[in-house]
Amino acid sequence: MSLTVEDLEKMQQQYPDYRMELVKGNVIVMSPSGYESDEVAATMVSQLYNWVKPRKLGRITASSAGFRLPNSDLRAPDASFVLAERLRRSPKTFAQLAPDLIVEVKSPSDNVEDIRAKIQEFLSLGTKVGILLNPDEQVVEVYNVEKEVIVLHNGDVLTVPELLPGWEVPVSDLWPVEFD
Template sequence: MSNLTVKDLEILQDTLNQVGLDYQLELDEGKILVMGPSDIISSEVGVQLIRLLGSWVYPRRLGRLFDSSGAFILPDTNLKVPDVSFVRAQRLKKSVRYFGELTPDLVVEIKSQSDRIKSLKQKIKKYLELGAQVGILIDPDEEIVIVYRSNGEEIELKNGDILTIPELFGEWELSIFELWPPVFDEDE
């Protein structure tokens, strides 16, 4: 079987959409991967991170944030869809109505119920090889965040720790505890 391309992925996506199937697709080494929907905890963590980052990024015009619907054609011709990503303003001055054709500066993968940590780590390390400055793996089950930097540095953060990404966001800080979905008591 021949290697598939982004064009093949687009044709398949259009066909699926025409019959009412809304699957997220990625292209990896010439193979199309079908991604199922995320669980709601992973989704909520992603929304929270985008909200907290966005309140810092957009007023300062630092760049653009993307959710898990934003796909990127990477320099190795693979098409990937990080759960959360960021591209500095000087690298993407205007959004286009197509896939981003670059590696984001920040990529975030949030472990969902069906994900395997090992494959998520490999995915993040590949982003770093292709030019990402920072990769973050968030594991809501264990309530840990692992930060990978392009220089090989790897830091594990837990509740009580503070996430900083000075190379992209200056003095921005996030308490790890703020990422996790709240529990609402019946009395509230």
């Protein structure tokens, strides 16, 4: 049986403590991420927010914001950015578009190939840039439509000039600090 977004909304009301996505008519219950991966996601959200907000470039959301995509799936990237001209006001429920930028962070329970497939799905539906942050390997993969994947390591600088001109983050700044 193929479910709809309306079915998912009813399930979400019954189980408000669960994060769920709707993919090809199937509900996926999202487990909590690991501490490290969530810290990486929070760092990325803050890096994006601190650049986007004062410049009024658009909207930044974290992993609980759902997007109702053109293919009727309901997905929630770990972080996302939507240009201001595409989303003038924050919707009360789900944004009915593909974000311009998504970020996915690999958690201990994730399969990296599944994350890459999710990023490719977003790109096929209108997202311009997808970023995969892999804290296990301390590697960043940047995906653009019809371009080769850019792989960045510590010592490199992450940029997204097509959406965030001037924004730069050293890759090493994305990983959790170790306190002595």
